[in-house]
Amino acid sequence: MAKLTFASLAFNATQTPVSEQFDDIYFSTQDGLAESYYVFQEGNQLWQKWQDHTRSAFIIAETGFGTGLNFLAVAEKFQQFQQEHPDSPLKRLYFISFEKFPLTANQLADIHQLYPQFAKLSQQLTAYWQPRQVGCQRYHFEQVYLDIWFGEMAENLEQLGDSYNGLVDCWFLDGFSPDKNPEMWNTGLYQAMFRLTQNGGSFATFTASSAVRKGLQAVGFDVKKRKGFGKKREMLWGEKPQESLSAISQYPYFYPNHSASCDDIAIIGGGVASLFLAYSLLEKGKKVTLYCQDEQVAQNASGNQQGAIYPQLSDDDERNVRFYVHSFDYALQRLKKLAQAVEFEHQFTGVALYAYNEKTAQKLAKMAQQDWDHSLYQLYDAKKLSEKIGLPVQNGGAFISQGGWLSPIQLVQNGIAYLQNKGLKLFLNHQVTELTWQQNAWQWQQGGEVFRHSVVVLANGHQLKTFKQTDGIPLYPVRGQVSQVPTNTALSALKCVVCYDGYLTPVSASETHCIGASHLRDNADMAFSLAEHQQNIAKLQQNLTACDWTLNIDNSENKGKVGIRAAFRDRVPMVGSVPHFAEQKRQFQNLYNQLRRKEPLKQAENYTNLYLIAGLGSRGLTTAPLLGELLASQICKEPLPISQDILHALSPNRSWIRQLLKGRKVE
Incomplete structure (x- = not known):
């Protein structure tokens, strides 16, 4: 690093x-x-x-x-x-x-x-x-x-x-x-x-x-x-002389042909990604309309009462770490700015990463060798970590002092209301299932009415693949249930978020804590599960052994929130133009040999003025602000706030381009 x-x-x-x-x-x-x-x-x-x-x-x-x-x-x-x-x-x-x-x-x-x-x-x-x-x-x-x-x-x-x-x-x-x-x-x-x-x-x-x-x-x-x-x-x-020739694209397979007009933009979604994309687009003077299929925004994965915000550090993936640290720093700036105008409960009192077993302790120690500034990451023994947590723990771990938690549902609902005062148009109970490109605009029908926009962004989480244009995107749903329990004398002393093979948040204004979360891949069931509720509590007690304060938690109310996250195998989101899978497969079928022979390549074939933000997983609060700003900048053809290598790692066509670059065939 x-x-x-x-x-x-x-x-x-x-x-x-x-x-x-x-x-x-x-x-x-x-x-x-x-x-x-x-x-x-x-x-x-x-x-x-x-x-x-x-x-x-x-x-x-x-x-x-x-x-x-x-x-x-x-x-x-x-x-x-x-x-x-x-x-x-x-x-x-x-x-x-x-x-x-x-x-x-x-x-x-x-x-x-x-x-x-x-x-x-x-x-x-x-x-x-x-x-x-x-x-x-x-x-x-x-x-x-x-x-x-x-x-x-x-x-x-x-x-x-x-x-x-x-x-x-x-x-x-x-x-x-x-x-x-x-x-x-x-x-x-x-x-x-x-x-x-x-x-x-x-x-x-x-x-x-x-x-x-x-x-x-x-x-x-x-x-x-x-x-x-x-x-x-x-x-x-x-x-630079006016008649100078344009520079040749070095990576045409990651960059689309130039799109048409982008002043009238529709976002299909209703969660934290939609909020921050709309925020950035409105700042850039665009007309923005949000279409949400639910009666209210923030009804899926962005609907939790409390969620942790901290970078996903790693001991084995330098590029992903750079993305998450950039995202975290940018999120802190945007959230603190937004908090001046929008009410949402939040506390940036730190996040403790608990070494609940030997493997985790070794991983945390290895991450410390990356020599981060102590404001971002610092190892502590059990005594010092207990002071940071506010409750005694048996093992040490790491502490991210600038991390914390906030209320996603309050952030999104109050944030969208704030943006409506800034010009955002909002349609609720509006489900878009099919998009058609006609006369330089995307259009669909709803209730006998035709809706048209020059640009459409798909920010609808795990439902992204309901559109035929998203064929080939390897996204999968992950069911996650978060438990909500009342506080007690012991838990009320908790100062910060504690992460183990799950997480526990400090007490909220509603006198409750969130304990999360189950993780069921390829599962989009929204029904409450008593078994997962009990497993969340059990995991806390099993990971923080010999910590009496994890006992006597009242889970009798059976309160929880189910959210379906969207994820990718390589652990980073996707953002950018929606690629035309069939066309790109034809266009770059011999990419390996073309590059070896230094043959010219055309820009990638993508759907005109159709974009996506997807796969934020459990890190949406950390990544959504930067992803929203990045995509808004792409749409407006203005400077991008991230390096090209990270941009390629976030590209919606990355999975099959990586195969083609290795000379492998893509089905």
Whole structure:
């Protein structure tokens, strides 16, 4: 697991921050903010470009986030632009930056005090700033989106992938100077910039280095000089020629042909995935309608009174772990933001992973060797873990201090009501069973009425496969019954969620606890089971042996909630365009040999404007926020908040493409 190294920071005689790794200043000792405006905003003619922009989003990429000064200056300027041009088609700004050696939240806050005009933006950023691993972390500032790609820039530029080809409008080339940081200023960077930049897109940089100028010219940029900032004699800026050829897709079998209009979007579902997808789409200015087959939303797996939220860590699957940690960090940000407007019971008081047997203890110890920050994962002995849990336990385990629990049913029901006030349309008791593509829209009939939408998203859990278009998706149902029991004197002392071969939540406002959950694969029966109810209690007592507080639990009320989860064998969800299985099987039947012979490949055949979010399993609270934002970004053809390798792992056609890549036949 690649780990981050934080910046080693010092200050010179003028109190300008200095990187001890590169022995270079973060910004001009003369006036760092004025330099940012002159070199990057004026150098890229930003204000004029915003006025002339015809698309809904403008995308800036920056080499070196540093103190965040360039971002703060641009974010404030964009907010000013929105106020002065409310009718402009340009509604959103994406600021994509790369940082190998991030500063801490406290260091950022201290430096930002020099710029009180950015106080609100700085507070928003530092409140959620907690770099934990390499890859992308997205931060929200109303209509400004900040994507920080932590780690080696060369690796991250590659991980932007095919979906970013020709997407960037302008570049801020702002790494430490070429003589101090030659690893950054190289042909690989310039080639990636050219691939990622829109035709007509620009760059600006403080340096006038001949090596940089020649490197940018060599890959195809038109490079020019202008007067440098302050005492600097010259700086460089330039553009990608309008007639430049489009970059060739590196992984066409994972990327669909471009879809049509995407302004009118229907979501078929009614759970936590639907909530967060609608949330992200509405933020991006889309018209969204939700169709739910039940009398009320959150009636299936999202209908539990309490559910745990924490990342699914592993000792044997590095890519999946990165996905779940990204999801967890993003979920914390989105949930805390949503909690300011939506009432739902929640406590982020931690999650204890109990070593209930030797095998589990070894696994938890092995995961600790991944050297996570203690805010994410820390091993404890029995005494310390007992203090965290609030009740005595016999064995040690691990503790995820920022995890916790929330009420899924309250989150979804109150969240959907909140989004209705933001423009979401909701149809209840509306079951969609058949979709037809006609006249550039998906349509179906209900009660003699025809419903039409330019885009449809299937977020209906285990019922995804009721549509003929989802043929080939290897999803299966998992029945899970959660028991609800009244609290007692002992259980009321529980401070956090305890996970074993099941889980137990702290007491809720209704004076109850949830104990879960049964796990019956390929079972979609919704009837309450007394046997599963009793097994949930028994499993708690069997896993936490010699813990008297697990005894005397009153299960006589026989209260429980049955939910049917949807899952995949490889333990991660699916998100993206619905693949046309028959067409892709024909299209890529000889994929192995075509790649070996380096033959050109066409983009994957998917159903036009039909998407899915599926297979969230028991981790929906953790993954739904990021999956919703990811799919909303895909639909809007805007920057994606995740690396290409994880995106491929989430792809709806991954199961058969993996077989074809190995030269195997797919039936």
